[in-house]
Amino acid sequence: MRIVHVITRLIVGGAQENTILCCQDLIRDFGDEVLLVTGPALGPEGSLAEDALNRNIPMVTIGALRRNINPWRDAGSYHQIKRVLRDFNPEVVHTHSAKAGVLGRFAAAHLGVPAIVHTVHGAPFHAYQNAISRRFFQLIEKQAARRCHQFVSVADAMTDIMVNAGIAHREKFITLYSGMDVDLFLNSDSTRQKVRRQLGYDSDQIVVGKVARLFDLKGHSDVIRAARAIVDRQPKVQFLFVGDGILKDSLSAEISRNNLDKHFQFTGLVTPQRVAELMGAMDLVVHASLREGLARALPQALIAGKPVVSYDVDGAREVVVQGVTGYLVPPCDVVQLGKAIAKLVGDQESRQRMGQEGSRQLRGLFSHQAMTESLRKLYQSLLRGPSPPG
Numbered sequence: 001m002r003i004v005h006v007i008t009r010l011i012v013g014g015a016q017e018n019t020i021l022c023c024q025d026l027i028r029d030f031g032d033e034v035l036l037v038t039g040p041a042l043g044p045e046g047s048l049a050e051d052a053l054n055r056n057i058p059m060v061t062i063g064a065l066r067r068n069i070n071p072w073r074d075a076g077s078y079h080q081i082k083r084v085l086r087d088f089n090p091e092v093v094h095t096h097s098a099k100a101g102v103l104g105r106f107a108a109a110h111l112g113v114p115a116i117v118h119t120v121h122g123a124p125f126h127a128y129q130n131a132i133s134r135r136f137f138q139l140i141e142k143q144a145a146r147r148c149h150q151f152v153s154v155a156d157a158m159t160d161i162m163v164n165a166g167i168a169h170r171e172k173f174i175t176l177y178s179g180m181d182v183d184l185f186l187n188s189d190s191t192r193q194k195v196r197r198q199l200g201y202d203s204d205q206i207v208v209g210k211v212a213r214l215f216d217l218k219g220h221s222d223v224i225r226a227a228r229a230i231v232d233r234q235p236k237v238q239f240l241f242v243g244d245g246i247l248k249d250s251l252s253a254e255i256s257r258n259n260l261d262k263h264f265q266f267t268g269l270v271t272p273q274r275v276a277e278l279m280g281a282m283d284l285v286v287h288a289s290l291r292e293g294l295a296r297a298l299p300q301a302l303i304a305g306k307p308v309v310s311y312d313v314d315g316a317r318e319v320v321v322q323g324v325t326g327y328l329v330p331p332c333d334v335v336q337l338g339k340a341i342a343k344l345v346g347d348q349e350s351r352q353r354m355g356q357e358g359s360r361q362l363r364g365l366f367s368h369q370a371m372t373e374s375l376r377k378l379y380q381s382l383l384r385g386p387s388p389p390g
Helices: 014-030 049-054 071-088 098-111 131-145 156-164 182-186 188-199 220-233 248-257 272-281 297-303 334-345 348-362 368-383
Strands: 002-009 033-039 059-061 092-096 115-120 150-153 173-175 206-211 237-242 264-266 284-287 308-311 326-329
Touching (some): 033 071, 092 368, 115 156, 156 173, 206 297, 220 237, 220 248, 220 334, 272 297, 284 297, 297 308, 297 348
Parallel strands (some): 033 059, 092 115, 115 150, 150 173, 206 284, 237 264, 308 326
């Protein structure tokens, strides 16, 4: 097949890893002709563009394609995407993320691409936007939905959000969990002692990890506030923030104000491979984001054999079984968040039991090879189906 994947930017993130692995598998395992179209990886999140090139994925970077709305730049991006698609002449266009998802679907439909697919990694509208912005994004998504054949949701919760907002009918959605390199996390404990020594942790310290960009709505402040009550009772606990972002300085200041400097450590930007090693060094993982499709850190932690504490948002409950593989707590409830973390910190037997059960349940569900095979079957099915929309 001739397939184009379009994504807004190749920053360090779950949607980007998913897309790169899919492109790699299509080329390597199926012999497809694949082109990855993206904007520049600007911002403090780091870039995966070099990783894509190292995997021999042909790539076109459109300089004007950015995350923020800019009518002139977006119009230019649309015409450039359309030009790239016209030159490559794909049978399938698969879009990811909000901006590239809209522009890519409009361009592909205008050119009559036979199969147009969009993955919902996270809804572009949410309760934390003002009403005008939320309504605007819903209207745009409705128009873009008419210009694709199939939605792929990374969690059933994403389908519910899109359907309840009237974006498209439920029959137009399927769920495919976001693929990853499962073996990295299954084997993460092999470097546990080495990485803990690198980070300066003693053998009797309990490490609570959080893997997320240091950005708004990711919940780092909630973890800091919860930690204040925990460390007084369990002084051996340590917190490890994996990732970087615009909130680094303000979070560091908040940690200092709470006299928690000895209990917190930041890793900065790390590679996906390093994330697996760091999870091996952890004893449990906390996820306090307020909106997420299905946070990649949750299945990664569970596959690595680490129990999780997560806010009960979006797709979290699809992988976290309450009291079996971890704990779900109401969003923004810092007291309950702290109690759940403290419960696992103080109970080694529960940590081991929950972690083992999580790994057993999830290790077969998140293979990137299985994801790509399912996507390719979807492409084939669409190519045998009706003419393109729009």
